[in-house]
Amino acid sequence: MSDNSYKQVGVWIDHAKAHLVGYKKGKVEVIETIESPYESIKRTEGEVNDMTRFSPNPEHTSNNEHKKNNITQNEHNEYFKLMEAKLHAFDDIFLFGPGTAKEKMRNRLRENKSFNGKWFAVQSSDKMTDNQLLAFVREFYDNATP
Structure with missing residues (x-):
């Protein structure tokens, strides 16, 4: 089904993936699953500990820690940029899930001027099966008035 047929999602x-569920007149459908490029556990060949050359004290970390943080931030930005492109076609966007990714995504969308005038909602939830996702989105939009 085409993304353009849904205006509510x-x-x-x-931080690992996103499931887009389209909603239209009481009908829901999983449109797409998007995998994040972020890897929580990375092992670089030849990687050593994060201590400095002159001190075994772990309080004195090397630039290796900063490099890892920058790589993680770039991966998250790439993921959110991909999500922005996917969500641009929708008027009503309901973000839900565990953790902080939903709030970060909402804040990023609000800062983007091309999303002005669109309706956002955020709610916490646990991991869900596909059927639970569909029921959760249907119940939310059936009871919501944007």
Whole structure:
């Protein structure tokens, strides 16, 4: 089904992946699942500990820690940029899921001027099966008045 047929979407999102669920007149459908490029556990070949050369004290960390943080931030930005492109076609966006990814996504969308005039809602939830996702989005939009 085409993304353009839906104007309302529920997005279950965490830092690893997102499920887009389209809603139209009481009918719901999983439109797409988007995988994040973020890897929580990375092992670089030849990687050593994060201590400095002159001190075994872990309070004195090297630039390796900063490099890892920058890589993580870039991966998250790439993921959110991909999500922005996918969500641009929708008028009503309902973000839900565990963790903080949903709030970060909402804040990023609000800062983007091309999303002005669109309706956002955020709600916490746990991990869900596909049927639970569909029921959650249907119940939300059946009871919501944007």
